[in-house]
Amino acid sequence: MEKEHKHNLIPYGTYFLVWLSLISLTVLTVSVAGVDFGRIALFLALTIAAIKSTLVINYFMHIKFDQPIFKFFLAVALATLATIFILTSTDVFFR
Amino acid sequence: MSNETNSATQLSYLDYKPKKGIWAWLLTTDHKRIGLLYLIGMMIFFWVAVGIGFVMKLEMLTPDQTVVDAQTYNSLFTLHGLIMIFLFIIPGLPAVFGNFFLPIQIGAHDVAFPRLNLLSWYLYIIGGLFALVSLHLQGGPIDTGWTFYVPYSIRTTTNVILPLLGAFILGFSSILTGLNFVTTVHRLRAPGMTFFRLPLFVWALYATAWIQVVATPIVGITILLVVIERVLHIGIFDPALGGDPLLFQHLFWIYSHPAVYIMILPAMGVVSEIIPTFARRTIFGYKVIAFSSLAIALIGYFVWAHHMFTSGMSETARFVFSLLTFLVAVPSGVKVFNWVATLYKGSIELRAPLIYILMFIFLFSIGGLTGLVLGSLATNVHVTDTYFVVAHFHYVMFGGTAIVFFAAMHYWFPKMFGKMYNEKIAIWATPFIFIGFNMLYFTMFILGYQGMPRRYWSYLPEYQELHIISTIGSWILIFGLVIMFSNLIFGLIKGRRADSNPWGGVTLEWQIPSPPPHENFEKIPVIDHGPYDFERFKNENKNEIDRS
Incomplete structure (x- = not known):
């Protein structure tokens, strides 16, 4: 119950700032796509996407303010995703 | 209100009808009724797919056309796979027995x-209807195989989009069920029901639920990408447009290999329930079995590309995935050894459910060991895309999951319906199933080893002898299945009343009436012991007899 109150205490200004950051990062993604960064283009796009999802997960999905068990679940899912990326790269980068 | 509460705690879930007629089923939120709704849907789909399999085997009696043409055969093996996998085995045990018994067991x-x-059940039915409707539309039934491999699934003129969307919707049903089970296990355990007091079926369902939640979205997005590719020709997978067909295979198997564990893990949980009950002793290595479920779920994520050894993947990836594949054998082996160790020196009572389980251990072991032949790079190249793979898959999925599904039906039938089937007939069906199964599928190992490719409508005459044995095996198997199902249906209609604990089980479902009351427990129990404490159960019974 106490935690629910805490959720409501996040000021609307914070939500607005996060939203603004997401829009800015989207603009950045589109702009970066127009420049030829060669092999690091993929890395750049993924980094921006990772920052955006971190903001969404922490603020809009409230993980930052939730119990540790949810953070653990998220960490397991992210670790699985990372492992899947690494394993796929053993094919893509070694063909 | 208090009257309603009383009837909910005392009346059986079959007698408690807050709504009239069919609405008592279609609008029910009772987990037990929903489990039965799944059972009805699944049995219909199962028999449709068995019928398709029967026609396929009939076609294989002769090297050329026997009963259907080549295009129809392509559609038949696609539909057989689609229905059996997406509508029977994947939802299978969790949707029916998980729904029915998970809340009771905790x-x-x-x-x-x-x-x-x-809602999950409605999504399941809608997904199934999408697949069925696609059969009758212009273009004809899908012929891609259940794996929807590109670029063929992008180019074929048959109806691909509708069954794909059906699979997409079924995926949502699976995710929601998984989400429900994870939350239920974390939030609704009875006081004292710690994680290490959970029955092993619950552990298996819990591990499965995580796979459902984390892996299924991947196939969802993959399916959507195929639809987009077909409609908009973007060039994601189609090599003619600059796409990468191997990307599809990676994405498909990143889900579909863990999905194999969605199919088999709950079955392993059921085995861990039935063996202690009929060996009258606690399970050997409880914690190891529990953790091996999690280990299988985890390692199962990282072996997907062993389905792609001959599809042009890099050598590095082939080596890595072959190595990882062998790791899965370790927790699977742990389980098999622990089950056998539980039986060792137990007071074994050879009842119908246990006979099905023994059949499972035998067939699954063959399936598992031949999996190592396929996981090994050198031998995989020789037998890939042959009948060897078909045989291996059926030994694991049919000999594994489906046989355990039958075992679960026999084990929990008296609890679910409060009636008993004829056990002699149930036991009589098993040799037909066992002999038919091995004639049908073991011949496929030999055929595959000799080079018979899978999914072929015609074949060289030298393969005919084994094909005939295999087809006759399919008739014997279906005969056994008909006996088994007829016996259960007869038991449902005319069976004698079953008492609350006909097998002497010690988990919570056996401590409540048969069939269970609408709300399962009059008062939520307080748990102070492990799930398979037969000594304690024996002492309690003895004390009760002494008192009376």
Whole structure:
């Protein structure tokens, strides 16, 4: 119950700032796509996407303010995703 | 209100009808009724797919056309796979027996989200209808195989989009069920029901639920990408447009290999329930079995590309995935050894459910060991895309999951319906199933080893002898299945009343009446012992007899 109150205490200004950051990062993604960064283009796009999802997960999905068990679940899912990326790269980068 | 509460705690879930007629089923939020709704749907789909399999085997009697033409055969093996996998084995044990027994085994009144549970069933039916409707539309039934491999699935003129969307919707049903089970296990365990007091079926369902939640979205997005590719020709997978067909295979198997564990893990959980009950002793290595479920779920994520050894993947990836594949054999082996160790020196009572389980151990072991032949790079190249793979898959999925599904039906039947089937007939069906199964599928190992490719409508005459044995095996198997199912249906209609604990089980479902009351427990139980404490159960019974 106490935690629910805490959720409501996040000021609307914070939500607005996060939203603004997401829009800015989207603009950045589109702009970066127009420049030829060669092999690091993929890395750049993924980094921006990772920052955006971190903001969404922490603020809009409230993980930052939730119990540790949810953070653990998220960490397991992210670790699985990372492992899947690494394993796929053993094919893509070694063909 | 108090009258309603009383009837909910005392009346059986079959007698408690807050709504009239068919609505008592279609609008129910009772986990037990929803489990039965799944059972009805699944049995219909199962027999349709068995019928398709029967026609396929009939076609294989002669090297050329026997009963259907080549295009029809392509559609038949696609539909057989689609129905059996997406509509029977994947939802299978969790949707029917998980729904029915998970809340009872942890001492809860229902799952965490009962309405979401009903929605999952509706999504399951809608997904199935999408696949069925596609058969009757212009273009004809899908002929891609259940794996929807590109670029063929992008180019074929048959109806691909509708069954793909059906699989997409079924995926949602699976995710929601998984979400419900994870939440239920975390939030609704009875007081004292710690994680290490959970029955092993619950552990298996819990591990499965995580796979459902984390892996299924990947196939969802992959399916959507194929639809987009077909409609908009973007060039994601189609090599003619600059796409990468191997990307599809990676994405498909990143889900579909863990999905194999969605199919088999709950079955392993059921085995861990039935063996202690009929060996009258606690399971050997409880914690190891529990953790091996999690280990299988985890390692199962990282072996997907062993389905792609001959599809042009890099040598590095082939080496890595072959190595990882062998790791899965370790927790699987742990389980098999622990089950056998539980039987060792137990007071074994050879009843119908246990006979099905023994059949499972034999067939699954063959399936598992031949999996190592396929996981090994050198031998895989020789037998890939042959009948060897078909045989291996059926030994694991049919000999594994489906046989355990039958075992679960026999084990929990008296609890679910409060009636008993004829056990002699149930036991009589088993040799037909066992002999038919091995004639049908073991011949496929030999055929595959000799080079008979899978999914072929015609074949060289030298393969005919084994094909005939295989087809006759399919008739014997279906005969056994008909006996088994008829016996259960007859038991449902005319069976004698079953008491609350006909097998002497010690988990919570055996401590409540048969069939269970609408709310399962009058009072939520307090748990102070492990799930398979037969000594304690024996002492309690002895004390009760002494008192009376």
